[in-house]
Amino acid sequence: MVKNLQKVFFPGTENEKHILKNVSLKVYDGDFISVIGNNGAGKSTLLNTIAGTLSADAGKIVLDNHNMVKRPVSYRARWMSRVFQDPKMGTAGDLSVAENLVLAQDHTNTFSLRRFRRVDRWNRYQELLKTLNMGLENRLETQVKYLSGGQRQALSLLMATLSKPKLLLLDEHTAALDPKTSRDVMDITREIVTHEGLTTMMITHKMSDALKYGNRLIMVQDGQIKLDVRGEEKQNLKSEDLVKLFQD
Ligand SMILES: Nc1ncnc2c1ncn2[C@@H]1O[C@H](COP(=O)(O)OP(=O)(O)O)[C@@H](O)[C@H]1O
């Protein structure tokens, strides 16, 4: 739950900009929310403020009855995971696929890298990678820098969701991929999110993806939530409706 969240850039100067204006959003368990809005509307600022990479100037961010708003990113990371637009952000290029998965699974346990060959883990990773349908199950020992953008982003998703976060934050995570790969990664996203029942906020610049994926859609405009629809109301929404709202 986000309550009366405010973010001001350059406060007290002539460049003062109110980016989040009293944003409140009740997120329900299992919600898969598509977030759309014009460039500069405040979408990334909203996600960054929730994740803690930006500090809020006012308001609350409550997850599992904990108010996170004053907590550092590292604390919030126990509850939240993120995937960014740049496939390089979520993975370590010089480490192998398996090593990346180990790090994602036990980021608190620095000794486990040496033990990643444990057969049970190896098999589990192979099973998990197989579900991505990207041929990664045979490339556990490949350094991640040699993977394609789509493979790397699919791996980022798997890593972000391995420890079942309470909240998954996706910021245009398919925007850097070609159209076909973008579709594949979106379908993987839906598969993981629904299979694990993950509560998810996904920013996308593609209206068609916002309409197609998720049970709920919000539109951010000028630092406020302009539209918030869910369920049937979302299913009945057409791209014309969104275009019209964008123009208002
Ligand atoms: N760190 C920052 N410092 C100053 N202004 C920023 C910063 N980050 C974003 N902004 C500004 O805040 C506004 C909203 O940005 P952002 O949340 O990234 O928009 P969106 O993701 O919806 O495109 C933009 O006008 C942007 O220039």
Ligand SMILES: [Mg+2]
């Ligand atoms: Mg953005």
